[in-house]
Amino acid sequence: MTNLLDNIRPTLLMGPGPSCVPDAVYAALAKPTLGHLDPYFITIMDAIKEQLKTVAGTKNQVTMPMSGTGSAGMETCFVNLVEHGDPVLVLINGVFGKRMQDVAERLGAQVDVLEFTWGTPVVPATVKEKLATKAYKIVAVVHAETSTGVCNPVAELGPMVKENGALFLVDCVTSLGGMPVAMDKWQADALYSGTQKCLSCPPGLAPISFSEAAIAKLKSRKTKVPNWYLDLSLIINYWEGHTRAYHHTAPINMNYGLYAALYLILQEGLPAVFKRHQEMHAYLVQGLEAMGLRMAVAPECRLPMLNAVGCPEGVDEAAVRAKLLAEGIEIGAGLGPLAGKIWRIGLMGHTARKENVDTLLAALKKAI
Amino acid sequence: MTNLLDNIRPTLLMGPGPSCVPDAVYAALAKPTLGHLDPYFITIMDAIKEQLKTVAGTKNQVTMPMSGTGSAGMETCFVNLVEHGDPVLVLINGVFGKRMQDVAERLGAQVDVLEFTWGTPVVPATVKEKLATKAYKIVAVVHAETSTGVCNPVAELGPMVKENGALFLVDCVTSLGGMPVAMDKWQADALYSGTQKCLSCPPGLAPISFSEAAIAKLKSRKTKVPNWYLDLSLIINYWEGHTRAYHHTAPINMNYGLYAALYLILQEGLPAVFKRHQEMHAYLVQGLEAMGLRMAVAPECRLPMLNAVGCPEGVDEAAVRAKLLAEGIEIGAGLGPLAGKIWRIGLMGHTARKENVDTLLAALKKAI
Numbered sequence: 001m002t003n004l005l006d007n008i009r010p011t012l013l014m015g016p017g018p019s020c021v022p023d024a025v026y027a028a029l030a031k032p033t034l035g036h037l038d039p040y041f042i043t044i045m046d047a048i049k050e051q052l053k054t055v056a057g058t059k060n061q062v063t064m065p066m067s068g069t070g071s072a073g074m075e076t077c078f079v080n081l082v083e084h085g086d087p088v089l090v091l092i093n094g095v096f097g098k099r100m101q102d103v104a105e106r107l108g109a110q111v112d113v114l115e116f117t118w119g120t121p122v123v124p125a126t127v128k129e130k131l132a133t134k135a136y137k138i139v140a141v142v143h144a145e146t147s148t149g150v151c152n153p154v155a156e157l158g159p160m161v162k163e164n165g166a167l168f169l170v171d172c173v174t175s176l177g178g179m180p181v182a183m184d185k186w187q188a189d190a191l192y193s194g195t196q197k198c199l200s201c202p203p204g205l206a207p208i209s210f211s212e213a214a215i216a217k218l219k220s221r222k223t224k225v226p227n228w229y230l231d232l233s234l235i236i237n238y239w240e241g242h243t244r245a246y247h248h249t250a251p252i253n254m255n256y257g258l259y260a261a262l263y264l265i266l267q268e269g270l271p272a273v274f275k276r277h278q279e280m281h282a283y284l285v286q287g288l289e290a291m292g293l294r295m296a297v298a299p300e301c302r303l304p305m306l307n308a309v310g311c312p313e314g315v316d317e318a319a320v321r322a323k324l325l326a327e328g329i330e331i332g333a334g335l336g337p338l339a340g341k342i343w344r345i346g347l348m349g350h351t352a353r354k355e356n357v358d359t360l361l362a363a364l365k366k367a368i
Numbered sequence: 369m370t371n372l373l374d375n376i377r378p379t380l381l382m383g384p385g386p387s388c389v390p391d392a393v394y395a396a397l398a399k400p401t402l403g404h405l406d407p408y409f410i411t412i413m414d415a416i417k418e419q420l421k422t423v424a425g426t427k428n429q430v431t432m433p434m435s436g437t438g439s440a441g442m443e444t445c446f447v448n449l450v451e452h453g454d455p456v457l458v459l460i461n462g463v464f465g466k467r468m469q470d471v472a473e474r475l476g477a478q479v480d481v482l483e484f485t486w487g488t489p490v491v492p493a494t495v496k497e498k499l500a501t502k503a504y505k506i507v508a509v510v511h512a513e514t515s516t517g518v519c520n521p522v523a524e525l526g527p528m529v530k531e532n533g534a535l536f537l538v539d540c541v542t543s544l545g546g547m548p549v550a551m552d553k554w555q556a557d558a559l560y561s562g563t564q565k566c567l568s569c570p571p572g573l574a575p576i577s578f579s580e581a582a583i584a585k586l587k588s589r590k591t592k593v594p595n596w597y598l599d600l601s602l603i604i605n606y607w608e609g610h611t612r613a614y615h616h617t618a619p620i621n622m623n624y625g626l627y628a629a630l631y632l633i634l635q636e637g638l639p640a641v642f643k644r645h646q647e648m649h650a651y652l653v654q655g656l657e658a659m660g661l662r663m664a665v666a667p668e669c670r671l672p673m674l675n676a677v678g679c680p681e682g683v684d685e686a687a688v689r690a691k692l693l694a695e696g697i698e699i700g701a702g703l704g705p706l707a708g709k710i711w712r713i714g715l716m717g718h719t720a721r722k723e724n725v726d727t728l729l730a731a732l733k734k735a736i
Contacts, residue, residue, distance in 0.1 A: 001631065005631075033388075034698075035386060068597060068620070069435050071617075075597040084680050102596055108594075202619065225474070228443060248439040257372060257621075
């Protein structure tokens with residue numbers, strides 16, 4: 001029998017995630033599996049919680065990886081906090097804001113949306129006006145819109161949302177580990193991320209964090225969380241406290257991988273990691289502009305780790321991606337209204353290194 | 369900084385899962401991550417679907433791993449098939465039947481239960497009587513109750529459920545890959561499993577399969593699936609068809625691990641794998657009985673891969689488990705009404721080998 005795994009070709013992952021994985025993380029994935037209630041595994045779980053708190057800028061006790069990918073993190077935040085009929089405001093300027101709307105509506109929330117042009121950021125003044133008209137239970141926004149490369153002004157939104165009395169829910173899938181995330185300073189109440197972006201661990205886990213206010217809302221629900229698998233009120237009993245109760249069997253080896261990925265980030269130091277992302281971003285932009293390409297997002301709200309680049313007229317954007325992939329380099333396509341119009345070049349985590357930017361620029365020059 | 373991963377001690381996993389992982393599966397987890405839309409990864413996805421069909425005894429096109437652990441598989445089956453108010457019958461004789469009830473109730477199903485004494489199997493005649501009284505939308509049962517070590521007569525139940533007009537939902541978390549699972553012959557409509565039992569891959573994925581009737585029910589829903597992350601009507605567009613649409617970022621390396629685990633099973637051959645489980649089970653029972661221990665389940669409905677053993681009076685069952693763990697051997701405790709009364713000894717997948725049984729028997733003799 002042919003074993004397909006024998007022919008996997010290492011690929012330079014410069015798309016919107018997954019990103020390149022350091023050798024130490026691969027090695028972690030292959031460490032011996034322990035039982036999910038083994039005291040030594042619980043020691044590792046506790047360490048992961050502390051690592052995540054540091055990276056997310058929070059003291060929240062309820063900070064842990066959920067056993068699913070980033071979208072399971074989104075689902076977790078909404079399904080634990082939304083009750084039927086709750087008014088929810090979702091700020092949308094890309095695919096992942098849209099996805100939030102869909103997730104919340106399926107759970108029976110009364111969802112209002114404020115939509116901004118894709119490729120531009122959420123405008124705080126407009127949000128402030130909207131918040132003056134209605135009391136919401138939850139206001140949700142994406143920090144780093146992976147679909148467009150735009151950074152939203154989350155720090156400015158926090159105080160407005162608190163004034164409204166709502167819980168503040170922030171998607172940090174693409175930002176966590178690649179730029180400052182300051183959950184407590186932002187006054188955010190629920191945050192989720194994924195492992196396969198700037199944490200540079202393969203996909204499979206969704207770090208989340210809930211504030212005390214979010215936990216209070218969870219504990220005062222009139223109805224059970226309509227999702228047993230992601231019910232935080234049960235999962236907390238596995239991830240916290242002196243005695244640990246079995247809920248589901250945690251993805252042991254994926255958690256090893258996440259521990260190793262966070263270990264590397266904290267060893268390098270968050271300021272150094274963020275600086276590296278900024279420098280590689282500037283270096284990439286310089287190279288792209290030198291080739292005559294144009295960035296799709298204004299400089300003041302560009303994400304360092306997700307670079308949206310306009311595809312020049314007359315160039316077949318899909319053909320260029322296919323040529324790059326044939327040379328072992330993956331970049332991403334545009335989504336929604338930006339499909340066919342942009343490329344998305346990721347500089348996430350371990351990918352954000354000079355040799356990778358050089359490789360990509362050389363290959364892109366040839367491919368266009 | 370101390371790196372906790374440096375001190376993980378290999379443990380002989382003889383509990384209710386996770387089970388021992390073959391070296392080839394560890395190696396697979398550490399293969400280079402590809403993008404989730406990389407054509408080569410899609411080739412691997414397609415191969416996994418075929419492998420799973422063989423192991424589950426089905427021709428169902430919709431057969432794939434969900435991106436969560438076994439309990440996410442349970443959630444997937446119910447959340448896609450239940451609509452508010454649907455009458456559902458759950459057959460219960462252990463923890464996982466109970467869990468099914470909880471999952472279905474949270475989704476708004478009108479749940480009836482038929483409960484049987486834990487440690488004994490579901491009785492088909494009783495089920496038949498119950499089914500004569502009411503038309504159900506779903507009848508759900510656990511094939512191999514991990515919490516008790518009992519095998520339920522799934523093959524006998526299928527025709528009754530079909531006569532009732534309900535969809536037949538079967539939990540194969542512990543049975544898949546360790547004993548015959550014949551989804552199509554059983555007339556089952558929805559099946560789920562986990563990777564960390566007899567497949568001997570670390571936890572993290574939940575293989576599922578849906579029959580055409582189950583897919584028809586999904587497609588005729590009046591309301592959207594109230595769980596975006598597990599919505600099969602969306603996920604099918606990523607796992608099937610000529611062009612693949614992004615839904616969530618699949619756990620790439622976990623899928624490599626599952627592929628490798630299924631590859632090993634199919635290379636050994638299903639009949640040989642099942643025979644090995646039966647032989648090791650018989651060898652273990654012989655050894656335990658020779659020590660004067662008593663099996664907790666009657667011989668005719670014992671699972672080969674999950675052996676419930678009575679803890680003798682006067683023996684501290686938790687202390688025995690702790691002593692074994694100190695020697696690097698994990699076995700499981702009883703759950704629910706069986707807590708403190710039994711040990712659960714797993715012989716799942718790669719664990720089911722003579723040297724492991726010998727090691728356990730020797731250590732148990734010393735520990736009691």
